[in-house]
Amino acid sequence: xxxxxxxxxxxxxxxxxxxxxxxxxxxxxxxxxxxxxxxxxxxxxxxxxxxxxxxxxxxxxxxxxxxxxxxxxxxxxxxxxxxxxxxxxxxxxxxxxxxxxxxxxxxxxxxxxxxxxxxxxxxxxxxxxxxxxxxxxxxxxxxxxxxxxxxxxxxxxxxxxxxxxxxxxxxxxxxxxxxxxxxxxxxxxxxxxxxxxxxxxxxxxxxxxxxxxxxxxxxxxxxxxxxxxxxxxxxxxxxxxxxxxxxxxxxxxxxxxxxxxxxxxxxxxxxxxxxxxxxxxxxxxxxxxxxxxxxxxxxxxxxxxxxxxxxxxxxxxxxx
Amino acid sequence: xxxxxxxxxxxxxxxxxxxxxxxxxxxxxxxxxxxxxxxxxxxxxxxxxxxxxxxxxxxxxxxxxxxxxxxxxxxxxxxxxxxxxxxxxxxxxxxxxxxxxxxxxxxxxxxxxxxxxxxxxxxxxxxxxxxxxxxxxxxxxxxxxxxxxxxxxxxxxxxxxxxxxxxxxxxxxxxxxxxxxxxxxxxxxxxxxxxxxxxxxxxxxxxxxxxxxxxxxxxxxxxxxxxxxxxxxxxxxxxxxxxxxxxxxxxxxxxxxxxxxxxxxxxxxxxxxxxxxxxxxxxxxxxxxxxxxxxxxxxxxxxxxxxxxxxxxxxxxxxxxxxxxxxxxxxxxxxxxxxxxxxxxx
Numbered sequence: 001x002x003x004x005x006x007x008x009x010x011x012x013x014x015x016x017x018x019x020x021x022x023x024x025x026x027x028x029x030x031x032x033x034x035x036x037x038x039x040x041x042x043x044x045x046x047x048x049x050x051x052x053x054x055x056x057x058x059x060x061x062x063x064x065x066x067x068x069x070x071x072x073x074x075x076x077x078x079x080x081x082x083x084x085x086x087x088x089x090x091x092x093x094x095x096x097x098x099x100x101x102x103x104x105x106x107x108x109x110x111x112x113x114x115x116x117x118x119x120x121x122x123x124x125x126x127x128x129x130x131x132x133x134x135x136x137x138x139x140x141x142x143x144x145x146x147x148x149x150x151x152x153x154x155x156x157x158x159x160x161x162x163x164x165x166x167x168x169x170x171x172x173x174x175x176x177x178x179x180x181x182x183x184x185x186x187x188x189x190x191x192x193x194x195x196x197x198x199x200x201x202x203x204x205x206x207x208x209x210x211x212x213x214x215x216x217x218x219x220x221x222x223x224x225x226x227x228x229x230x231x232x233x234x235x236x237x238x239x240x241x242x243x244x245x246x247x248x249x250x251x252x253x254x255x256x257x258x259x260x261x262x263x264x265x266x267x268x269x270x271x272x273x274x275x276x277x278x279x280x281x282x283x284x285x286x287x288x289x290x291x292x293x294x295x296x297x298x299x300x301x302x303x304x305x306x307x308x309x310x311x312x313x314x315x316x317x318x319x320x
Numbered sequence: 321x322x323x324x325x326x327x328x329x330x331x332x333x334x335x336x337x338x339x340x341x342x343x344x345x346x347x348x349x350x351x352x353x354x355x356x357x358x359x360x361x362x363x364x365x366x367x368x369x370x371x372x373x374x375x376x377x378x379x380x381x382x383x384x385x386x387x388x389x390x391x392x393x394x395x396x397x398x399x400x401x402x403x404x405x406x407x408x409x410x411x412x413x414x415x416x417x418x419x420x421x422x423x424x425x426x427x428x429x430x431x432x433x434x435x436x437x438x439x440x441x442x443x444x445x446x447x448x449x450x451x452x453x454x455x456x457x458x459x460x461x462x463x464x465x466x467x468x469x470x471x472x473x474x475x476x477x478x479x480x481x482x483x484x485x486x487x488x489x490x491x492x493x494x495x496x497x498x499x500x501x502x503x504x505x506x507x508x509x510x511x512x513x514x515x516x517x518x519x520x521x522x523x524x525x526x527x528x529x530x531x532x533x534x535x536x537x538x539x540x541x542x543x544x545x546x547x548x549x550x551x552x553x554x555x556x557x558x559x560x561x562x563x564x565x566x567x568x569x570x571x572x573x574x575x576x577x578x579x580x581x582x583x584x585x586x587x588x589x590x591x592x593x594x595x596x597x598x599x600x601x602x603x604x605x606x607x608x609x610x611x612x613x614x615x616x617x618x619x620x621x622x623x624x625x626x627x628x629x630x631x632x633x634x635x636x637x638x639x640x641x642x643x644x645x646x647x648x649x650x651x652x653x654x655x656x657x658x659x660x661x662x663x664x665x666x
Binding site: 005035036037038040041100101102103104107109110111137217266272273274 | 594
C-alpha cells in the first residue's frame with residue numbers, strides 16, 4: 001500500500017508571513033469540503049516540477065470551519081532539495097497541487113491532564129493546530145514559542161490573540177531561551193509535553209524532560225528530516241527487475257517512484273514505518289536517518305526506510 | 321432495494337434461520353481447504369453486489385431481531401456498553417460514520433438530514449425519528465456511541481491511539497465470541513490479544529499493530545475471523561457462560577445440522593477524523609450446518625478445514641467437544657472432489 005487517497009487542490013491564497021515563511025491556503029479542486037482531521041496531522045504535498053515530482057510533508061495549521069480550505073506554512077530552507085524552494089518561487093494563487101489525506105503522527109494524548117506545547121521556528125505549525133483543539137475542548141495547556149527575532153515569529157500575533165497569557169514567546173536575539181527545567185517544575189501529574197522544532201531544540205527539550213524525571217511516555221516530539229541528500233548510488237529492485245540511479249538531490253524513495261515502481265510510504269519523514277523495505281544486498285554502508293527502526297535493526301543491515309535513508313557505496317539491492 | 325426484516329430469536333426458542341438469499345451471501349471465510357492464522361487484512365472496498373462487502377456497513381434481514389436481542393442484553397447487563405471520558409470525540413465520529421453510511425446505502429430504511437450541527441435522523445425499521453445537535457450529548461436520549469450502536473448490527477470498539485499502541489477505551493459488545501469488554505476495557509492491543517495461541521510466535525500481532533497504527537482516513541480495512549457456536553446464540557459472552565457453555569455437550573449425530581453453526585466475524589477498521597481513534601467493528605454472521613451444506617463447495621471445504629484443524633486452535637475456539645461429531649456429519653457431503661479457488665459459491 002502506498003500513499004493512498006490523493007486530493008487535487010488549488011492554492012487560493014498566499015501570505016508572506018515573515019521574510020522566510022509563506023502560508024498557503026489550499027482548496028479542493030472539486031469544490032468539496034476538505035476532510036476533517038485531528039490536531040497534529042500533516043499532509044504530503046505533491047508538486048509537479050518540470051523535471052520531476054517533489055513530495056514534501058507539511059503540518060496542517062487549520063481548516064476553515066466550512067471545510068473550504070486548509071492552511072500550511074512553508075519555511076524557505078537553504079538545504080532544500082527543491083520542495084520548499086518550489087513552494088516559495090513557483091507556487092502562486094491558482095497553482096494546482098495534490099495532497100494526501102491527513103495523517104497524524106503527532107497526536108494529542110487524550111488521557112492527559114494538562115498539555116505543554118513547545119515550538120521552535122516553523123515547528124509552530126502543528127503546535128498551532130494543537131492549541132486550537134485544546135482551546136475548543138477547554139483543556140488546560142500552555143504554549144512556549146521560540147523564534148529568531150520578533151520579525152520571524154510567523155504565528156506569534158495570531159497565537160497571542162487567540163490564547164492570551166497561555167502563550168509565552170522567546171526571542172533568540174534577546175537571549176531569551178526556553179528554560180525547560182522551569183517549565184516542567186511543579187506541573188500536575190499526567191501532564192504531557194509536545195515539542196516540534198529544529199533537531200537541536202527537540203533534543204534539548206526532551207533531555208530536560210528526562211532530567212526532570214518525566215517518563216518517556218509523557219514526552220512527544222515530531223521531527224521531519226530535511227537532510228536526506230547525499231552521494232549518488234545505484235539501486236536494483238529485485239522483484240520489479242529494475243535498476244536505477246539515485247541522484248544526490250533525491251531520496252531513495254523518489255528514485256524508486258521515478259523508475260515507475262509503486263513503493264509503500266506514508267510520512268516521507270522517517271517516522272511512520274510504512275516504507276520499511278528488506279535489503280537483499282548492499283555494496284557499501286547503509287546510512288540510516290529514520291526514527292523508526294531500532295539500533296539493532298539498523299546494525300543488522302537487513303532493512304531500510306526508503307524515504308530518508310540511503311547507501312554510501314555503489315549498489316543497493318532491495319526486495320521490491 | 322427493500323429488505324424484508326425477519327421476526328426471529330437468538331435465545332430461548334432459537335427461531336433464527338437464513339433465507340436462501342442470506343445463505344448465498346454468507347461471508348464464507350475459507351479460500352482454501354485448510355486454515356491457519358494470517359494477517360488477512362485487505363482494503364474495505366465495495367465488494368460484489370448483494371455480498372456483505374457491498375457497503376461499508378451491512379444491514380441484512382436479521383437487523384430488527386438483532387437490535388431487539390441487543391436491547392435485551394443491555395437491559396440485563398449495562399456494562400456491555402462502556403466508554404472512558406476521553407473517548408467522547410470518537411463517539412461522535414462513530415455517529416457520523418454509521419449514520420452517513422446507513423442513510424447513503426439504505427435510503428429506503430434510513431434518512432439523515434444535516435444542517436450544520438443540527439441533524440435529523442430517521443430509522444424506519446425501528447420507528448425512530450430524532451433531531452439532535454451534533455456534538456451535544458444532552459440532545460440525545462443516551463450517549464452518542466450507545467445511541468447509534470443500538471441501531472446498527474455488529475459490536476463496535478473505539479480504540480484510542482497513543483504511545484504507539486491502541487487502547488480499547490470504549491465499546492458496545494453484545495454479540496461476542498467469548499470475550500468481555502468489561503474485562504478488556506483500558507487494555508492495549510498486545511494485552512487483549514494475549515490469550516490467542518500460536519499467532520504470537522508467528523509475529524502476527526506485532527505486524528498487525530504496526531499496520532493499524534498507520535491506518536489512514538478514507539482507507540478502511542477488513543478481515544474475517546471465525547469460530548463455531550452451538551444454537552444460533554449471538555450473546556456467547558463470558559458473563560453468560562453458565563447459560564451457553566453447557567450447550568456444547570448437547571450435540572448428537574441427529575441434531576448437528578440444526579444446532580451447530582459456523583460463526584463468521586466480519587471485522588472492519590476505520591480511522592476516525594476528529595479523534596484519530598480507530599473503530600473496530602465485529603459483525604457476527606451465523607449459518608447452520610444444514611444451511612451451509614446447501615452450497616456444495618462450502619460443504620466439502622468446511623469438512624476438510626474442520627477435520628484438519630490443529631488441536632490447539634480447536635481448543636482455543638472451544639470446538640473440541642463436538643468437532644468429531646460435526647466432522648462425521650459433514651463427511652457425508654464431501655465426495656473428495658477438488659474445490660475451486662476463492663471464497664464464493666461455484
